[in-house]
Amino acid sequence: MKKIDTGRRRFLGGMAGASLAASPLGMLLSMRGAMAAGNYDNLNDYKALVCVFLHGGNDAFNMLVPRDASTHASYASLRGDLTIPRNSLLPLNGINHGFHPNMPRLQDYYNQGKLALISNVGNLVEPLTKQQYLDWEQSGGDNIKTPPGLFSHSDQSHFWQTGYGPNTAGTVVSSGWGGRMADLLAASNSNPYVPITITLDGHSPWEEAVATSQLGLNYWNGVEDFGELEKASWPTWVNSRSHAWEQLLGLSGNSQHALERQTVEVIQRTRSRVSEVKAALDLTWDSTNNKDTFQTTYNESNNLARQLRMVARMIDSHTYFGHKRQIFAVSLGGWDTHGSQAGQHPELLATLDDAMDSFYRVLAEMGLEQQVTTFTSSEFGRTLGSNGDGTDHGWGTYLMAMGDAVTGQQVYGDLPLIELDGPDDIGNALLPKLSTDQYGATLARWFGVSDADLDLIFPNLGNFNSRDIGFMNT
Numbered sequence: 001m002k003k004i005d006t007g008r009r010r011f012l013g014g015m016a017g018a019s020l021a022a023s024p025l026g027m028l029l030s031m032r033g034a035m036a037a038g039n040y041d042n043l044n045d046y047k048a049l050v051c052v053f054l055h056g057g058n059d060a061f062n063m064l065v066p067r068d069a070s071t072h073a074s075y076a077s078l079r080g081d082l083t084i085p086r087n088s089l090l091p092l093n094g095i096n097h098g099f100h101p102n103m104p105r106l107q108d109y110y111n112q113g114k115l116a117l118i119s120n121v122g123n124l125v126e127p128l129t130k131q132q133y134l135d136w137e138q139s140g141g142d143n144i145k146t147p148p149g150l151f152s153h154s155d156q157s158h159f160w161q162t163g164y165g166p167n168t169a170g171t172v173v174s175s176g177w178g179g180r181m182a183d184l185l186a187a188s189n190s191n192p193y194v195p196i197t198i199t200l201d202g203h204s205p206w207e208e209a210v211a212t213s214q215l216g217l218n219y220w221n222g223v224e225d226f227g228e229l230e231k232a233s234w235p236t237w238v239n240s241r242s243h244a245w246e247q248l249l250g251l252s253g254n255s256q257h258a259l260e261r262q263t264v265e266v267i268q269r270t271r272s273r274v275s276e277v278k279a280a281l282d283l284t285w286d287s288t289n290n291k292d293t294f295q296t297t298y299n300e301s302n303n304l305a306r307q308l309r310m311v312a313r314m315i316d317s318h319t320y321f322g323h324k325r326q327i328f329a330v331s332l333g334g335w336d337t338h339g340s341q342a343g344q345h346p347e348l349l350a351t352l353d354d355a356m357d358s359f360y361r362v363l364a365e366m367g368l369e370q371q372v373t374t375f376t377s378s379e380f381g382r383t384l385g386s387n388g389d390g391t392d393h394g395w396g397t398y399l400m401a402m403g404d405a406v407t408g409q410q411v412y413g414d415l416p417l418i419e420l421d422g423p424d425d426i427g428n429a430l431l432p433k434l435s436t437d438q439y440g441a442t443l444a445r446w447f448g449v450s451d452a453d454l455d456l457i458f459p460n461l462g463n464f465n466s467r468d469i470g471f472m473n474t
Contacts, residue, residue, distance in 0.1 A: 039450060041187035047447055048315055048326040050374040051178065052304070052356070053201060056153070056336030059345055059382040059391050060398035061418055063103070064117065065089055068096045075418045078385035082342055093409055102350040105357035106400070110409055114360070114369075115402040116471040119413035120424065121439050122380060122396040122432030123147040123159045126463040133426050151393040151429075153336070157379040160436050161206035163459050177440050178327050179209030180457040181449060186212050188448075190322035193269070193276045198314055200307040201331040214329075215273065219306040222281045222313070223274050280317035296365045298358035302351055304332045308359035316366055325447065335378060341390035352376075356402060363403075373403040373472070375443060377436075383428045384418055396430035399439065405446060405473050412469045437461045438469050446472035 065084050066072045076083040089098030090107040099107045109115040125145040136144045149155025161176045182196045189196055197207035197214040207214040217223060284293050292313060298305045307330040318326060332352060337345050356374060363369045381397030396416070402408075413434045416424040424430050437458040444457060445468055455462055468474075 040185050040448065043185075043188040043324045043448060046318055046324055046368075046371050048318075048328065048368075048372045049178075049443060049447055050308070050311055050328045050330065050359075050372060051206060052352070052374060052376045053206075053329065053331040054335045054348075054352070054376060054378040055157070055331055055333040056378070057380045057382055057393060058335045058348075058376075058378040058397065059337055059341065060378075061382065061384065061391075062341075062345060063100050063349060064097050064398050065100070066096065066415075066418065067091065067098045071096075071417070078418065078420065080386045080388070082386045082391070095411055095415070097411075097415065100346065100349050102346050103353045105353050106402075109357075109360065109402055113408040114404060114406060115400055116406050116408045117411045118399045118401065118434065118439060118469060118471060119411050120396045120416050120430060120432055121399055121413065121434040121436065122430075123156055124432055124435035124437070124464075125460050127435075128431060130423065130426060130431055133431055137426075150395065151380065153379055153393075158205060160377060160379050161204070162208075163437055163440075174205070174208055175210055176204070176206035176208045177444075177457050178204070178206040178329070179212065179214070181444055181447065182207065182327055183209050183211045184449065184453055184457075185325045185447070188324040191276070193273045194280075194321045194323070195273075196323065196325055197327045197329075198311070199329040200310060201329040204329040207327060207329055215277070217277075217310055217314070219303070219310045222310060223277050276321070277314075280320045281313055283320065284313040284316050294362050294365055296358065296362040298362070299354055302355050302358075304330065304351055304355035305358050307331075308355055309362070312359060312362045312366070315363070315368060315372060337382070337390045338387065338392060339389040341386075360402065370404040373401060373405055373443065373446065375399065375401040381430060384420060384425060384430065385428055392428075394429040395426070396424070396432035401443070401471055407471055407473050410471070412471045434469060435460060435464055438464055438466060441467055442469045442472050446474045 061075070062079070062082060062084055066075055067086055067089050069086070072086050084100060088101045090101060090104060091098050092107065093111045099110070106115060110117070125147060128144060128146070132144050133146075136146065147156065147159045149159075161178070162174065163177055179197060186196045195213055195215045197204075197209065197212060199207055199214050199216050200219055203216065204214060285291075286293050292309065294309075294312065294316075298309055300306060311328045311330060314328070315326065318324075332348065332355075334344065334348055359374065360369060363372050376399050378397060378399075381394040382391035383394045385391075416422075416430055416433075419425065420428065424433075437460045441454050441458050441461050444454060445451070449457065451467070454467060461467060
């Protein structure tokens, strides 16, 4: 079986935010954000975007599988022992494909019109034909532009979340398109302490920004007490430490040293932020029964469901925070299924199915299923064929968007043929037809970003004819 070239063409990454702020993009973003503040500071509705990142590269070709006999036979010839039998697939209205049998809840949301599928989407700088890509791969020339480090986890994950690399801007940019949205839309939120961007995915490159900062939470209690040096935390015999701490925090107005003042100001802002978040989360917590106050049940052993439950608590607190817009990042790892995929991948799909279902149900309990859109992402898809025990790094994939603002029960983009040497195959991998810029821009337009600002947030969007794939009801 023909293998894709998995050689990595890495670009320099992880530059400090200060470098971005000094770059032309950073200065433009800052200026545009200031100019656009009047366009966004009077938003009178509430909306939230929740990005579910599937780290490792989801094998979406075993998530959505053809059900008619001939195309399923072609799929099965490539998949071997990984093949999902036709009679176990969950039918979807309007298409001759079905979901994996471990996705019954997402099947229901699709068939109810609350979930849409986006087909053959992936990282692109500009539209590519199969022949253009094969010519480029053969010559190694620069006649076309491709995302840097194709088939590399780190490079494709970074490009998906930022849209930038050397081939697109001539320089590395560390802000993400979620963060760039936040810089423009932060003016709609009245609370100076709680950011518009909130992550349960560690430090999220997607939420990295110039003017705004992301708030990191954990899924068990949100934030820890900011009290390691507070007086109540120490016995009397070490009160000298608390005294030193109080002296430090009193420097902001008296110190002549700029670094001392800045350090204290950062600490004080962090204390205020933690205090604000803890106070809000306390409103959604029943300390007597040691559980949150929602009636909707969820699987507490499901890591992704627990992350989304904390997201729900923050969403429920949006009026307390004075937020009109919120952007959340959550994740589920383990999708890099080079081996043992037959056992591992179905469990991951069941986890995703369960978590997205319980999250939707708690949104419905709050009456916010129209205002919150949840969408999946993954750095790339997998190979069309099996390697014998799993699948390897690919390119194009299927993604999902869910919520009552989604125009669901539809597939956006053409369903590809899962066959080697087919019109979409570039060597055991699928060439994307829709770009992640188009996918993100569709979500951003629904979120309230003006069309004029879309090109600022999505640097490659202008290379594509369609700026809106159409799956959001705007």
